[in-house]
Amino acid sequence: MDRTTELLASYSCSLAYEHLSPQVVHQVKRTMVDTLGCAAGGFLSEPAKIARGLAGAISSVLPSRILGTGDYTSPDMAGFANGVMVRYLDCNDSYFSPGGGHPSDMIPAVMALADPLDSDGRTVITAIVLAYEVFGRLSDQVLAGENGWDQGMFSVIGATCAAGKVLGLDQERMGHAISLAVAPNLPLGVTRSGELSMWKGCATASATRAAIFAAQLAEQGMTGPFEPFEGRRGLWAQAVGKPVEISPFPALSDGGNGGSGDDDRFRILNTTFKSFPSQIHTQAPIGLALELQPKVDPKEIQEIRIRAYRAGVSSPATEPEKWDPKTRETADHSTPYLVAVAFQDGAVTPASFTSQRIADPVLRPLMSKITITEDPEFTRRFPGEYNCYMEVTDSAGHTHVAETRYPKGHRFNPLDDSEVEAKFRRLSADVLTPGQCDQALQLIWSLEELPALEDLFDSLAV
Numbered sequence: 001m002d003r004t005t006e007l008l009a010s011y012s013c014s015l016a017y018e019h020l021s022p023q024v025v026h027q028v029k030r031t032m033v034d035t036l037g038c039a040a041g042g043f044l045s046e047p048a049k050i051a052r053g054l055a056g057a058i059s060s061v062l063p064s065r066i067l068g069t070g071d072y073t074s075p076d077m078a079g080f081a082n083g084v085m086v087r088y089l090d091c092n093d094s095y096f097s098p099g100g101g102h103p104s105d106m107i108p109a110v111m112a113l114a115d116p117l118d119s120d121g122r123t124v125i126t127a128i129v130l131a132y133e134v135f136g137r138l139s140d141q142v143l144a145g146e147n148g149w150d151q152g153m154f155s156v157i158g159a160t161c162a163a164g165k166v167l168g169l170d171q172e173r174m175g176h177a178i179s180l181a182v183a184p185n186l187p188l189g190v191t192r193s194g195e196l197s198m199w200k201g202c203a204t205a206s207a208t209r210a211a212i213f214a215a216q217l218a219e220q221g222m223t224g225p226f227e228p229f230e231g232r233r234g235l236w237a238q239a240v241g242k243p244v245e246i247s248p249f250p251a252l253s254d255g256g257n258g259g260s261g262d263d264d265r266f267r268i269l270n271t272t273f274k275s276f277p278s279q280i281h282t283q284a285p286i287g288l289a290l291e292l293q294p295k296v297d298p299k300e301i302q303e304i305r306i307r308a309y310r311a312g313v314s315s316p317a318t319e320p321e322k323w324d325p326k327t328r329e330t331a332d333h334s335t336p337y338l339v340a341v342a343f344q345d346g347a348v349t350p351a352s353f354t355s356q357r358i359a360d361p362v363l364r365p366l367m368s369k370i371t372i373t374e375d376p377e378f379t380r381r382f383p384g385e386y387n388c389y390m391e392v393t394d395s396a397g398h399t400h401v402a403e404t405r406y407p408k409g410h411r412f413n414p415l416d417d418s419e420v421e422a423k424f425r426r427l428s429a430d431v432l433t434p435g436q437c438d439q440a441l442q443l444i445w446s447l448e449e450l451p452a453l454e455d456l457f458d459s460l461a462v
Contacts, residue, residue, distance in 0.1 A: 001175045004229035004246050008134060009175035011249045012161040015130050017122040017448075019252045024266050025448055028125045030417065032444045033424050034273050035092050035104040036067075036460065041277075041350060041427030042088030043068045043462060047198045048081070051205070055081040064112045065453075068431065068462045075112040076212040079159075082108035083205025089350060090201065090332045091277040091427065095132070095270065096311075096383045099139030101151030103271065105204035106131040109159035109211050113166040114453055121450035123166060129268055131162035133249070136267030142244055149239055150187035152207035157181055159211030167219050179224025180214035182235050195321045196329035273409040273420065276348045278332040281312040284388035284407040285335050289342035291402045292392055298343045298366060300394040306335070307375040307389040309382035314374075323367060328353040336367040350427070386410060431462045 001009070042048050055066055055077040063072035067082045083105055086092055092104045110127045113119070135158035144153045160181040164174045191203045218224070229235045229244075236244045250265040276286050285306055315333070325331040331353055332338070340363045341352045351357070378387040389403040406413040415423065425437050432440070440459040443450065450456065 001179075002227040002230040002234070004244075005175045005178050005227075007246060007248060008157070008161060008178055009171045012130055012134070012165055012174050013169070013171045014252055015126060015133070015165075016252075017126045018254055020126065020129060020266070024129060024268065025125055027268050028128050029444055029447050030273075030420050031093060031104055031128070031268065031271070032107070032447060033420050033441065035086055035107050036440065036444065037424030037427040038087075038089050038092040038104075039067050039082065039085040040424075040431050040460065040462075041091065042085040042201075043431050045085075045088045045201075047088055047202055048085045050198075051081040051084040051202070062116045065115045065457045067108075067111075067457070068460055070461055075116065075216070076209045078115070079108045079112040079212045080202075080205045080209035082111065083208045084202050087201040087205060089277040089427065090279060090329075091274050091423075093271045093273050094280040095136055095139070095267065095272070096280065097136065097140040098383060099141075099143045099145065099151075099154070100383075101135070101139065101155060102204065103132045103135045103155070103158065103268075106135065106155050106159040106162060106208060106211075108205070109163045109208045110166060111453060112208075112212055113163055113215075115457065117166060118452045118454075119166055120452060121447040124450075124453065125448060127162040127165040129266060130165050131158040132268040132271070133266060134158040134161045136270070137249065138246065140267075141246055142240060144239070145189060147240060148189045150189050150191045150203055152185070152187040152204045153239065155204050156185045156207035156211050156214075159208050160214045163212050163215035164218065167215055169215065169219060173218045173221075176222065176224045177215045177218035179226070179228040180217050180222060181211055182228040183225050185210045186235075186239055192333070194319060195325075196327055196333060198329065200329040270411055272407075272411060273415045273423075275408045275415070275423075276338075277350050277353070278338055278348065279315065281308070281315050281386075282333070282335050282338050283409060284308070284312070284386050284404050285390065286338050286342050286348050287407045288388060288390040288402040288404060289339045290346065290348075292390065292400050293343050293346050295400050296343075296392055296394050296398075300396070301343065301366060301369060301392060302395055303393045304339065304343075304366075304370045305391045305393075306339070306370065306372045307378065307387075308372065309378040309387060310374050311382065312378075312386070312388065313372050324364070325358055328355075328358065331358045335372060336370045337363065339370060340366040381405075432460065436460070 055073040056071045058073045060074035064075040064078035138154045164177045322334040325334045385405045392400040443456045
């Protein structure tokens with residue numbers, strides 16, 4: 001095996017629950033509340049119905065539960081169907097270093113195998129931390145998006161390590177699982193370019209499905225290419241175009257039972273929870289628009305000027321489709337659309353993305369009054385800070401200003417536990433009763449004590 005594969009496989013097999021501090025364990029539970037709330041919110045979506053229909057037609061000798069139902073399928077298809085639900089609203093967590101994406105997309109890989117294997121809560125927690133660690137440290141050092149690849153390039157590796165952890169793979173088989181994830185799965189960045197399709201919310205679910213399959217293959221003894229990263233025609237040569245030396249993981253030390261583990265080692269503590277169901281770089285503009293909305297009548301707005309860091313400008317605002325979105329997936333990546341909705345409605349919610357609202361002609365004149373420019377200083381400070389500045393001029397010539405370094409949900413301006421719970425209840429309201437929400441939340445907050453996940457799946461059945 002090459003150095004990167006050995007590094008990932010060794011760490012994956014070494015990490016144990018005892019290495020996790022109470023703060024890390026608590027953050028996993030917060031993340032589960034956030035992620036499963038997003039899944040409930042995405043349950044009724046068309047992509048989720050398509051995925052569940054395909055998954056429900058498959059039986060398996062290792063049956064895995066489809067979220068929101070009493071139905072079972074194969075583990076890989078459960079990972080896919082559940083992943084589509086998690087991702088649909090674009091409201092689950094984000095991790096940006098300079099690379100990044102949505103690491104909770106990998107959690108369905110853990111659940112899809114933990115369910116039929118009756119894994120306990122501590123195994124689930126450890127596997128989730130591992131997935132985040134692998135995904136985060138790879139994206140810290142390799143900007144896949146700048147080379148034209150999608151974030152599934154690294155989520156498939158993190159999800160494979162997590163799936164292998166649940167399966168109990170030894171280091172040799174873990175290495176082959178990683179190789180079997182890397183070699184066949186290089187997703188194209190076109191997934192998130194131009195007018196966005198349903199696949200935008202399904203791409204990392206597909207990576208999750210591939211990850212589970214890779215781990216199961218390795219468990220059965222399948223070998224993969226021996227140098228998937230550093231070999232001739234390996235990932236670094238083909239996708240990055242230059243050698244990459246991934247830094248070693250920090251040494252593991254006991255952080256459990258109230259210990260003093262170095263929490264900064266664990267990337268799951270560095271994630272952002274979203275306040276709004278939209279792309280990460282739109283969170284700050286929406287928040288500022290809602291802050292200013294009570295102070296100015298939308299009919300009186302003459303101009304809205306926004307300054308942001310490069311990614312906040314280039315990703316949601318520079319493509320023509322973002323100024324006249326036709327699909328839900330494009331609208332939730334469109335700063336002009338989202339800012340206009342925030343000023344018009346005083347809120348951005350899943351209801352902001354109906355076909356009728358997206359096409360509403362009342363929004364286009366306001367969108368045309370928006371300009372978005374890069375502030376070089378904001379770019380320099382990103383991703384440590386998510387700076388955004390908004391200036392609104394009304395018809396009387398009055399100027400209204402708002403700015404932020406850390407939008408609500410950022411780790412330096414976090415949602416507290418009660419706000420994460422409120423988000424779960426809000427997103428679940430159309431499919432779960434208040435009693436079901438109570439039960440699910442009680443189980444998630446005691447995740448480390450659960451003997452298996454069956455009761456949690458039951459509590460989430462629509």
